[in-house]
Amino acid sequence: MSDMAKNLILWVVIAVVLMTLFQGYSPSSSSVQKMDYSSFLDDVRNGTVSQVEVKNDQRTIEGMKRTGEKFVTIMPMYDQDLINDLDRKGISMKGQEAEESGFLTQIFISWFPMLLLIGVWIFFMRQMQGGGGKGAMSFGKSKAKLMSDDQINTTFVDVAGCDEAKEEVSELVDYLKDPTKFQKLGGRIPTGVLMVGPPGTGKTLLAKAIAGESKVPFFTISGSDFVEMFVGVGASRVRDMFEQAKKSAPCIIFIDEIDAVGRQRGAGVGGGHDEREQTLNQMLVEMDGFEGNEGIIVIAATNRPDVLDSALLRPGRFDRQVVVGLPDVKGREQILKVHMRKVPLADNIKASIIARGTPGFSGADLANLVNEAALFAARGEKRVVGMDEFEKAKDKIMMGAERRSMVMSEEEKEMTAYHEAGHAIVGCLVPDHDPVHKVTIIPRGRALGVTFFLPEGDAISQSRQKLESQISVAYGGRLAEEMIYGAEKVSTGASQDIKYATSIARNMVTQWGFSDKLGPLLYAEEDNEVFLGRSMGKSSHMSDETAGIIDSEIRVIIDGNYQRADKLLKDNEDILHAMKDALMKYETIGAEQIDDLMNRREVRAPADWQDDNDSNDTDNSSDSKAELKTDVKESKPDSDINDAESTPAK
Structure with missing residues (x-):
C-alpha cells in the first residue's frame, strides 16, 4: 500500500472518530419543548400533563402533555412533594435506571483529546523525517530502495556509445550468474566499481542496465541520503544498508553521486568529528574492513573523482574504475539509433550524418536533440x-532558441552583420581552425548574432597553433566593427570574446607551458578551484616579478593574434562587405554561401530561404533601440567558440 493511501485512511479514521464523539455529546435534535420548572408545576396542578419520566440524574424530567406535546424540564433540586402531586393527579410516572460508566470508559473520555493530539504529533513527525512507513525513531535506518526484477526494464541493449564500459561491467553480471566460472581459476568477485565521467554520459543508465541484466537484488541510494545534520546518523545508515545487503547476498548496491559523502577527509572544518567524515569512515570499514562482506558489489557513480578520498579508491574497495566518457562519432550514432526508436522517422533520416554534426554531445544531449526534433515536427503538424x-x-x-520577436533597428542589424562576418572571415583564413558551419544575425539565446564553427572530427587535444587561431577569431568581430565604424563607435558586444581570448592566453602561459620565458611550469591551479590566498590565478607563494612576467606574456600572445586578425580583415575588406550584404538579405547563411563569399563568387540563396523573410524588418522607434542597447551592453556572447574553460586532454 502506498504512503498516500495510508495517510488517507488515517485521516478518514480520525474524522469518523471525531464525528462519532461529537454526535454522542451533542443534545438530541428532536423537537422537544424546553420548560422551566415553575411552569411545569403549574401544568401538573392544572392537570394538563399526561405522563412524565425522571432520568437517571434524578433532576431531568421528560414528559408529554395531554395535547401530545413533549417537553423537558430540570428540577433545581430533588423534590419529594412532586411525586405526591403527580400521584394525586393520576399522572403516569416512569423512572430510568442509573447507568454506571466503567473505569476505562471514563479514562478514555477524559484523555481522548490528549491522545488525539499525541497521535497527530507522531503522524507529522513521521512525515517530516521522510520515514514513509517506518517508525518515528527510524532516523538511522538506511534509505536504500530495493529494486525487484520487474521494476527495472533497462538492459545493455538500451545503452550505447560506451562499449568499453559495458564490457567492464558485463563481467559483474557474468560473475553473478555463474560465479564458479571465475572461482575455479582463483578469481574473486570485485568489491566495488567506480563509474567516472562527465554529466549526462549515462553512468546511472548503465547502473540500471546492470540491475536489469543481473536479476539479483539491487539496492539504490544517493550519496546525499547518508548525510544529516546529526553526527552519527550517516554512519548508522551505512551499517544498516550493508546489514540489509548481507541478508540478500549476492546483491548489488548502487550509490549515485558518491562525492557527496566520499570527499577527501581533513579538507573541511570539523576534523574527524564531522558527520561527513564519520559516514565515510564507516563506508571504508564496511567495504573492506575486519569483517568482509562477501557477495556484495558496490557500484558508485561520480563526475568528480578528483575530490574522492584516496582510501576509497584503493584496490580492495573500488577494485576498478570504469570511465564513461563522451561518445565518439560512432558512439553518437548508436545512441541516436536507441533514442530514434521511440519516434516515427522520415525516410531521409541518416543517424551517421547527425552524429558527425554533433561533436561533444553527451548521451543526454542526444536524447534532448531527438526530443526537440519531435517537438518541431509536432508544431509543424507533421x-x-x-x-x-x-x-x-x-x-x-548549440546556438539557442531564435528570438524573432526581438525588435532590431537597421543600424544595429548592420553592425551585428559586420561583427559576425569578422568572426567568420578570420575563422576561414587562420590555420588549424574548425570550419564555419553557419552564421546568423537572428537573435538566439542571449546573443544578437551567432557564428558557429563545426569541427570535422572529435578533437582529443588542441595544439598551440589552434589555440592562437581561436584567439584571433575571437577578436575578429570587434576589429570588423572598428574598421567600419571607427574606434569611437565600437560596441560592447565583444565583451564575451575578450573574456574568452584572455582566458585561453592565461591558460597557455600558466597551465599549458606555451610561454618561452616561463617555460613548461605550472603557475596556477584550475580556475574552478578557489583557495585561500589565491586570486586571479596568482598563488600565495608567487612573487610579484613572476606575476608581472605572466601578465606580459599574456599581452604578447593577445597582441600578436590581434594584429594578425586585423591584417586579415583589411586584406579582405571586400569579402567583409559582401558577407554583410548576404547576412542582411538572408539573415542566416551556411557553409555553401560562406564558400562562395570566400572565393568571391556570386552567393547562392540558402535552400530554405524565401522572399518573405524580408518581412521581419525593423521598428525604428527610440524606445526599441534603447532596449536593444541595454541587451547588447549586458550580454552578447558569441556562441561561435568552444568552452573557454576547456583544456587539452592529458
Whole structure:
C-alpha cells in the first residue's frame, strides 16, 4: 500500500472518530419543548400533563402533555412533594435506571483529546523525517530502495556509445550468474566499481542496465541520503544498508553521486568529528574492513573523482574504475539509433550524418536533440520527423532558441552583420581552425548574432597553433566593427570574446607551458578551484616579478593574434562587405554561401530561404533601440567558440 493511501485512511479514521464523539455529546435534535420548572408545576396542578419520566440524574424530567406535546424540564433540586402531586393527579410516572460508566470508559473520555493530539504529533513527525512507513525513531535506518526484477526494464541493449564500459561491467553480471566460472581459476568477485565521467554520459543508465541484466537484488541510494545534520546518523545508515545487503547476498548496491559523502577527509572544518567524515569512515570499514562482506558489489557513480578520498579508491574497495566518457562519432550514432526508436522517422533520416554534426554531445544531449526534433515536427503538424527538424533542433541546442520577436533597428542589424562576418572571415583564413558551419544575425539565446564553427572530427587535444587561431577569431568581430565604424563607435558586444581570448592566453602561459620565458611550469591551479590566498590565478607563494612576467606574456600572445586578425580583415575588406550584404538579405547563411563569399563568387540563396523573410524588418522607434542597447551592453556572447574553460586532454 502506498504512503498516500495510508495517510488517507488515517485521516478518514480520525474524522469518523471525531464525528462519532461529537454526535454522542451533542443534545438530541428532536423537537422537544424546553420548560422551566415553575411552569411545569403549574401544568401538573392544572392537570394538563399526561405522563412524565425522571432520568437517571434524578433532576431531568421528560414528559408529554395531554395535547401530545413533549417537553423537558430540570428540577433545581430533588423534590419529594412532586411525586405526591403527580400521584394525586393520576399522572403516569416512569423512572430510568442509573447507568454506571466503567473505569476505562471514563479514562478514555477524559484523555481522548490528549491522545488525539499525541497521535497527530507522531503522524507529522513521521512525515517530516521522510520515514514513509517506518517508525518515528527510524532516523538511522538506511534509505536504500530495493529494486525487484520487474521494476527495472533497462538492459545493455538500451545503452550505447560506451562499449568499453559495458564490457567492464558485463563481467559483474557474468560473475553473478555463474560465479564458479571465475572461482575455479582463483578469481574473486570485485568489491566495488567506480563509474567516472562527465554529466549526462549515462553512468546511472548503465547502473540500471546492470540491475536489469543481473536479476539479483539491487539496492539504490544517493550519496546525499547518508548525510544529516546529526553526527552519527550517516554512519548508522551505512551499517544498516550493508546489514540489509548481507541478508540478500549476492546483491548489488548502487550509490549515485558518491562525492557527496566520499570527499577527501581533513579538507573541511570539523576534523574527524564531522558527520561527513564519520559516514565515510564507516563506508571504508564496511567495504573492506575486519569483517568482509562477501557477495556484495558496490557500484558508485561520480563526475568528480578528483575530490574522492584516496582510501576509497584503493584496490580492495573500488577494485576498478570504469570511465564513461563522451561518445565518439560512432558512439553518437548508436545512441541516436536507441533514442530514434521511440519516434516515427522520415525516410531521409541518416543517424551517421547527425552524429558527425554533433561533436561533444553527451548521451543526454542526444536524447534532448531527438526530443526537440519531435517537438518541431509536432508544431509543424507533421506525421514523421525529418532531417529539417533535426537541423532546427541542433541549432537550437548549440546556438539557442531564435528570438524573432526581438525588435532590431537597421543600424544595429548592420553592425551585428559586420561583427559576425569578422568572426567568420578570420575563422576561414587562420590555420588549424574548425570550419564555419553557419552564421546568423537572428537573435538566439542571449546573443544578437551567432557564428558557429563545426569541427570535422572529435578533437582529443588542441595544439598551440589552434589555440592562437581561436584567439584571433575571437577578436575578429570587434576589429570588423572598428574598421567600419571607427574606434569611437565600437560596441560592447565583444565583451564575451575578450573574456574568452584572455582566458585561453592565461591558460597557455600558466597551465599549458606555451610561454618561452616561463617555460613548461605550472603557475596556477584550475580556475574552478578557489583557495585561500589565491586570486586571479596568482598563488600565495608567487612573487610579484613572476606575476608581472605572466601578465606580459599574456599581452604578447593577445597582441600578436590581434594584429594578425586585423591584417586579415583589411586584406579582405571586400569579402567583409559582401558577407554583410548576404547576412542582411538572408539573415542566416551556411557553409555553401560562406564558400562562395570566400572565393568571391556570386552567393547562392540558402535552400530554405524565401522572399518573405524580408518581412521581419525593423521598428525604428527610440524606445526599441534603447532596449536593444541595454541587451547588447549586458550580454552578447558569441556562441561561435568552444568552452573557454576547456583544456587539452592529458
